[in-house]
Amino acid sequence: MTSLLSARGLTMHYPGSTSPALDSVDLDIVPGTSVAVMGASGSGKTTLLHCLAGILRPTTGSVMLQAGSGPVDVAAMDDAARARLRREELGFVFQQGLLLGELTALENVAVARMLAGVPRAQAEAEAQQWLAHLGLTGLEQRRLGELSGGQAQRVAIARAQVTGARLIFADEPTGALDSATSVEVLDLLLAAVATGRTLVVVTHDADVARRCGRTVVLRDGHVVSDTAAPAATAATGTETAR
Amino acid sequence: MSAPAVAAPRHAGAVATALHLAPLFARRRDSDRLATLLPVASFMVVTALLELVAGGAQAFFRWDDDLAATYQTLAVIALVLLLVPLGTVGASAARLAARRRDERLASLRLLGATTGTVTALTVLEAAATALVGALAGTVLYGATAPLLGLLHFRGEALGGQVWLPWGWLPLVVLGVTLLAAVSALAGLRAVVVTPLGVRTRQRAGTAHWVRALVAAGVLAVGLLAVQSLSLFGQMGGVVAIVGVLAGVFGAVLLAVDAIGPWVLRLRARRRARTARTVPRLLAARMTLEDPKAAWRQVSGVAMTSFVGVFGAVGLAMASYTDTADMPADERWLMHDISTGVLVTVAGSFLMVACSVGINQAATTLDRAAVHVSLDRLGVPRTVMAEATRRAVMSALWLVSGGSALCAVVLLLPLVGMAIFMQPVAVVTAAAVFAVGFGLVRGAAALSTRLVPGILARPERVL
Incomplete structure (x- = not known):
């Protein structure tokens, strides 16, 4: 099957650092799958996610994305083009949720559509549907401070999907949640995969990785394991053959 | 190998501890540089503006002819009008200086610093920031006062009359520094510094519609008073008219606020x-x-x-x-x-x-x-x-x-x-x-x- 995202030779050097955060990483992600990226702190997993999502431009290498308009090399795009790509083609669910504290839950979701030029009434109607779908009926007018951690992550998941993004990046989406809420949030993310979306999730949590279809393990900027089966032990330091 | 010996704690006073810690807190990483420069720049602007305003106003007090008193009265009115927004700038600078140190104060509390040490360190840091800013502001005043001197009154440029007497400048610098220290102290009363962070004691203020009712009433009374100025003039002469006008000014501005x-x-x-x-x-x-x-x-x-x-x-x-x-x-x-x-x-x-x-x-x-x-x-x-x-x-x-x-x-x-x-x-x-x-x-x-x-x-x- 054609890859939705294909990274080749990804290398990332941060200024002032002697060793690369990523070193010649190759990765293919096929549509409709879930991929967990694991590794110890400093292994390069968040850097990898940022390079794949166009948040960072790698020092060398390419990231080919099958965008709506055709294949594009994310790594070769300028800042403005990458920002537009993130806004229109990708969805994000991060540990902090990246929600705006001043806005209501409904507005936080609707803003993603308004930025694409959709009239506010229509954007809010679509946002309302997604919030209802994710079990947030009645909480639409609440602001970030009035939502629990799990509810805020649901809002972030709604925002990631309302634009129709086919590829969702999640960075420690359950990192700040209790175990029961973590399960609920992961259920919702995997439900998105069941509808044909693709999920790339960076996590420390072996339970999260276990539920994903594939696990990629990084160490010192290298991929040390890429398996369909969970690789929780590798993430915690056990050697795993590729 | 034996573990390093742990020295017994010495119980120094809060101010002495703060003085020991102050040099450590004065060091900055690159990331903090902007956050440090901003309050200094703010106090610089406040001081320069204060000296310019005071310099401009005092220029009229060097005159002693028949109309000097009229000019001096008007200069005092202008001074009062300018001190209000200047107070806003000063308050902004003080709030900014206070906000920038919140995170480090929480870290200090986590390490076991007493409230006295935190308070003393806050006041010391605010005063030092303001002092540096005020000194820089005085230099800025020196650079910009000649522009103020270009203003023409009675057909002549104010020129060198806008220079404050040199003895005033240290007083202004001292005043700004003291005000910053007092503001920092007052600012600490509005927050609770805990080991886990700094939180405000109260929520953001809300406004109530009753105020609108009171304001509308004040405006109506003011309108009535201004329309009846001639009546006040007949009763108490010019003094009554000026008094009523001043009262209306003050009341309406308070109502607007x-x-x-x-x-x-x-x-x-x-x-x-x-x-x-x-x-x-x-x-x-x-x-x-x-x-x-x-x-x-x-x-x-x-x-x-x-x-x-x-x-x-x-x-x-x-x-x-x-x-x-x-x-x-x-x-x-x-x-x-x-x-x-x-x-x-x-x-x-x-x-x-x-x-x-x-x-x-x-x-x-x-x-x-x-x-x-x-x-x-x-x-x-x-x-x-x-x-x-x-x-x-x-x-x-x-x-x-x-x-x-x-x-x-x-x-x-x-x-x-x-x-x-x-x-x-x-x-x-x-x-x-x-x-x-x-x-x-x-x-x-x-x-x-x-x-x-x-x-x-x-x-x-x-």
Whole structure:
């Protein structure tokens, strides 16, 4: 099957650092799958996610994305083009949720559509549907401070999907949640995969990785394991053959 | 190998401990440099403006002829009008200095520092920051005072008369430093410093509709009083007229200040409902977060706008009168009042612009994480910049427009006559207001220059 995202030779050097955060990483992600990226702190997993999502431009290498308009090399795009790509083609669910504290839950979701030029009434109607779908009926007018951690992550998941993004990046989406809420949030993310979306999730949590279809393990900027089966032990330091 | 020996704790006093810690806290990583420079720059601006205003006002006290007392009275009025917005700038600088140290205070508490040590360190740091800023401000005053000296009164440039007596400068520097220390102490009373962070003791203020009712009543009474000035004149002469006018001025300005945040909240709420674009929606929501703070940021211009309308109308009426038979010095007085009104309005806007610039820079740094988050989501940088600018300008329009409107209501028949008889004077005043608005808008936009620096090092804030 054609890859939705294909990274080749990804290398990332941060200024002032002697060793690369990523070193010649190759990765293919096929549509409709879930991929967990694991590794110890400093292994390069968040850097990898940022390079794949166009948040960072790698020092060398390419990231080919099958965008709506055709294949594009994310790594070769300028800042403005990458920002537009993130806004229109990708969805994000991060540990902090990246929600705006001043806005209501409904507005936080609707803003993603308004930025694409959709009239506010229509954007809010679509946002309302997604919030209802994710079990947030009645909480639409609440602001970030009035939502629990799990509810805020649901809002972030709604925002990631309302634009129709086919590829969702999640960075420690359950990192700040209790175990029961973590399960609920992961259920919702995997439900998105069941509808044909693709999920790339960076996590420390072996339970999260276990539920994903594939696990990629990084160490010192290298991929040390890429398996369909969970690789929780590798993430915690056990050697795993590729 | 044996573990290193642990020295027994020595129990030093809070001030002594703070003095030991102060040099450590004075060191900064690169990431903190901007956060440190900003309060210093703020105190620099405050000091320079204070010295310029005081220098300009005292120039008139070097005169001792027949009309000197009139000029000196007007200079004191201008001084009072300018001290109000200057106080806003000073408060902004003090708040900014306090906000920047919150995180480190919490770390100190985590290490077991006493409340006394935290308080002493806070006051020491604020005083040191203000002292450096005030010294730099005095240098800035030295560089800009010659420009103030170009102003013409009685047909001559003020020139060297605007220089403050040298002995005053250390007093101003000391005064700014002490005020910063007192503000820091007062600021600490409004927050609780815990080992896990700093939280405010109270929520953002809300405004109540009852204030609107009181304000409308005050305006109605003021209108009645102004319409009955001749009656007061018959009862108590000029003293009664001046007293009534001063009372009306003060009461109406207090009413405007009381009603302002409430009106701002109402308008922001309506705009939040009807906003069609993201920047408009964000601007309205940012205002709704704390309408009082949004109002306070630009409230310094209220008194100036109010007096500006009085001044413009008065000048228009005066210039319509036949001055051919007036002595030369009285003709100069009429002309100089016009210059004074415009300089005061311009100075007031300059100070509000400084206040807005300082506040917005602090807000941008405080919301660094939001800027990084929005960037990661692909939100164009212009969105947040436009939202910030809209939030500031919306409050400014209301402050300035509301105050001016109150003045127009009080002087209703005269305003119409002034526009009809002396449109040039009214247009000149309007032009000064327009430039002032532009200045504030520019100051609000300046803070967006900080965003690329924040986005270049996102790991600092997330």
